Amino acid sequence: MIEQNQFRGHEQLAYFHDKDSGLKAFIAVHDTTLGPAAGGCRMWPYANEMDALNDALRLARGMSYKNAMAGLPLGGGKAVIIANSKTDKTEALFKAFGRCVDSLDGKYITAEDVGMTTKDMKLIATQTKHVAGLSHGDHASGDPSPFTARGIYNGIRAAVKYKLGREDLAGLTVAVQGVGHVGMYLCEYLHADGVKLIVSDIVQEHLDEAVERFDAKIVPPHEILAVKADVVSPCALGAILNDETIPHFNTSIIAGGANNQLANDSHGVRLLDRGILYAPDYVINAGGIINVSGEATGNYDLGWVNRKVDDIYHTLLHIFERADTEERPTNVVADEMAEEIIAKARKKKLSAA
Ligand code: NAD
Numbered sequence: 001m002i003e004q005n006q007f008r009g010h011e012q013l014a015y016f017h018d019k020d021s022g023l024k025a026f027i028a029v030h031d032t033t034l035g036p037a038a039g040g041c042r043m044w045p046y047a048n049e050m051d052a053l054n055d056a057l058r059l060a061r062g063m064s065y066k067n068a069m070a071g072l073p074l075g076g077g078k079a080v081i082i083a084n085s086k087t088d089k090t091e092a093l094f095k096a097f098g099r100c101v102d103s104l105d106g107k108y109i110t111a112e113d114v115g116m117t118t119k120d121m122k123l124i125a126t127q128t129k130h131v132a133g134l135s136h137g138d139h140a141s142g143d144p145s146p147f148t149a150r151g152i153y154n155g156i157r158a159a160v161k162y163k164l165g166r167e168d169l170a171g172l173t174v175a176v177q178g179v180g181h182v183g184m185y186l187c188e189y190l191h192a193d194g195v196k197l198i199v200s201d202i203v204q205e206h207l208d209e210a211v212e213r214f215d216a217k218i219v220p221p222h223e224i225l226a227v228k229a230d231v232v233s234p235c236a237l238g239a240i241l242n243d244e245t246i247p248h249f250n251t252s253i254i255a256g257g258a259n260n261q262l263a264n265d266s267h268g269v270r271l272l273d274r275g276i277l278y279a280p281d282y283v284i285n286a287g288g289i290i291n292v293s294g295e296a297t298g299n300y301d302l303g304w305v306n307r308k309v310d311d312i313y314h315t316l317l318h319i320f321e322r323a324d325t326e327e328r329p330t331n332v333v334a335d336e337m338a339e340e341i342i343a344k345a346r347k348k349k350l351s352a353a
Pocket of ligand 1: 146203237
């Protein structure tokens with residue numbers, strides 16, 4: 001297992017099997033230098049346990065980087081439950097998972113991810129206090145999407161300033177792929193700034209809402225990434241920056257909220273070669289985890305959350321400048337900056353010990 005490709009610098013990996021409920025889950029703790037490892041729990045019908053394990057390891061490391069770059073007092077971790085979210089959810093399963101989280105004594109804080117809802121988190125919370133992303137309670141942070149969108153809006157402003165030398169967005173065209181929770185809130189921000197919107201989605205009601213509220217122009221899903229726009233903002237699916245799509249982009253900025261936009265790290269080089277400025281996904285979409293962190297640290301403060309979300313603007317400018325100076329892709333520079341933040345904190349901790 002230690003030879004596994006994805007097992008890089010992880011502190012802990014736990015496998016849980018609860019015979020009574022049928023729960024099978026991995027919890028990966030990547031790094032707790034900055035604080036308890038925080039990251040959502042994903043429910044997915046993985047083909048086998050090795051796929052689930054690799055996903056948990058990869059996602060946990062991503063959370064360490066995301067939390068470090070957002071300046072949060074949190075490390076990185078992730079849980080995966082091997083099950084189908086449409087057919088396998090039971091109260092017993094979530095309670096068993098809650099006991100698993102609790103057994104790690106706060107080293108890992110769980111929250112929602114793909115396949116999980118606030119209702120599921122409520123059941124998990126009956127067994128452990130190490131849960132965030134609840135909709136009710138003393139420090140509940142609620143829906144993270146508006147905060148994620150606010151961060152992306154800040155990120156788009158930073159990219160436009162850096163690439164186009166403009167302080168404001170008025171009159172620019174932004175193409176948004178996916179007008180769901182995040183995409184719709186993002187359109188609200190952009191529309192208020194006088195941006196012309198082009199959108200695509202696979203749900204007609206979402207499109208109707210975008211047309212009615214923002215006078216958005218609609219294009220079919222297969223066209224959205226290639227439309228002529230000042231900014232393309234992927235807010236739907238992962239792996240959309242790949243060998244097929246990259247040659248067809250007709251923009252100089254890609255800045256959106258979807259997770260894992262690069263099919264693999266090398267596609268960052270392809271974007272650099274094409275002169276397209278890419279805002280690393282886990283930096284620009286950190287608004288949601290910043291909001292959740294207000295809850296995870298037990299002292300939710302909206303002012304603090306908003307200030308942190310607005311810092312995304314400066315963090316991205318910093319990444320863009322360093323990437324330019326070093327002539328390297330922004331995704332590589334962001335990873336390196338995150339590793340530096342963690343290494344510096346580790347050194348400080350060790351010297352204080
Ligand atoms: P969502 O499900 O509410 O919205 C996704 C939208 O994309 C939906 O309207 C869906 O119909 C549409 N869509 C799906 N396939 C499409 C396609 N082929 N072409 C165009 N549209 C398509 O999800 P969300 O919460 O808005 O999250 C969007 C993305 O942002 C995801 O990748 C998610 O992982 C990421 N993200 C979300 C948050 C958050 O706070 N919700 C935080 C960080 C990252």
